[in-house]
Amino acid sequence: MRRWRTERIVGLHDPRVNEHHVLESGLPADGRLRLLSFNIQVGISTERYGHYLTRGWQHLLPHGGRAGNLQKIGDLLGDFDLVALQEADGGSLRSGYVNQVEHLAQLGAFPYWYQQLNRNLGRFGQHSNGVLSRLRPTAIEDHPLPGPAGRGAILVRFGEGADALIVVMMHLALGARTRTRQLAYIRELIGDYRHQVLMGDMNTHALDLLQNSPLRDLGLLAPQIEATFPSWRPQRCLDHILLSPTLTLERVQVLAQPISDHLPVAVEIRLPASMTQDSLPVASTASGEPIA
Numbered sequence: 001m002r003r004w005r006t007e008r009i010v011g012l013h014d015p016r017v018n019e020h021h022v023l024e025s026g027l028p029a030d031g032r033l034r035l036l037s038f039n040i041q042v043g044i045s046t047e048r049y050g051h052y053l054t055r056g057w058q059h060l061l062p063h064g065g066r067a068g069n070l071q072k073i074g075d076l077l078g079d080f081d082l083v084a085l086q087e088a089d090g091g092s093l094r095s096g097y098v099n100q101v102e103h104l105a106q107l108g109a110f111p112y113w114y115q116q117l118n119r120n121l122g123r124f125g126q127h128s129n130g131v132l133s134r135l136r137p138t139a140i141e142d143h144p145l146p147g148p149a150g151r152g153a154i155l156v157r158f159g160e161g162a163d164a165l166i167v168v169m170m171h172l173a174l175g176a177r178t179r180t181r182q183l184a185y186i187r188e189l190i191g192d193y194r195h196q197v198l199m200g201d202m203n204t205h206a207l208d209l210l211q212n213s214p215l216r217d218l219g220l221l222a223p224q225i226e227a228t229f230p231s232w233r234p235q236r237c238l239d240h241i242l243l244s245p246t247l248t249l250e251r252v253q254v255l256a257q258p259i260s261d262h263l264p265v266a267v268e269i270r271l272p273a274s275m276t277q278d279s280l281p282v283a284s285t286a287s288g289e290p291i292a
Contacts, residue, residue, distance in 0.1 A: 037201070039261075093123050093125075114131045145182040195272065197242070197243055
């Protein structure tokens with residue numbers, strides 16, 4: 001991995017734990033997993049292109065409506081088991097020093113969460129990705145992506161060995177050349193695993209990802225082809241949840257929730273029979289003690 005040099009190094013992390021929600025964790029009895037990917041635009045509501053100009057100051061300064069928008073997002077997240085967040089703030093002036101990943105984990109009653117800081121502007125901005133989970137991850141890897149600083153991917157593993165479920169959450173670059181380098185890096189990360197999920201704001205359409213990118217040999221499925229951007233008049237399909245063919249798709253939907261400038265994408269999958277509750281980590285407290 002030395003050829004992918006960035007200012008940050010790859011890190012292995014434990015999830016943060018909301019202990020009062022741990023008892024609610026675990027795989028659903030029917031083996032279904034509900035996934036959501038959402039670019040939340042740091043809690044800013046954008047309803048037309050002109051708002052990028054008139055509301056642009058909200059990327060720098062606090063705004064009273066942000067808390068209400070986050071509450072709407074938190075209400076939405078409660079219906080899902082695993083959530084990928086893009087464009088969250090990790091706690092700076094503009095967010096009222098609220099870590100939005102942690103806050104949404106609390107609002108959605110998620111036991112486990114992790115914030116990936118990709119661009120640290122001190123008190124003026126903590127540009128982050130986030131993961132919220134009702135299942136305790138076996139491992140979380142923090143990966144800075146190739147190209148200009150500020151883009152990252154979170155690799156979350158559930159289970160061990162060949163039947164582990166690998167989920168990579170990302171926010172890819174706007175430029176095609178840099179995006180190709182980033183996808184080549186991600187392809188290298190997941191190539192040895194059977195059960196794969198890629199989710200996030202990928203800034204390109206599904207056909208490009210499946211046929212023209214370094215992912216093209218994996219046989220991934222892109223069940224969602226509806227437009228997600230801009231949220232008030234969707235024209236481009238930029239947000240995706242890609243699945244390996246070993247995972248059974250039950251449902252897919254672009255949610256008509258124009259809270260951000262992107263619409264959230266939801267997928268429900270059925271896990272392979274080999275991935276039973278017994279094969280996944282048991283719930284634990286922040287101290288590592290198992291919950292009986």
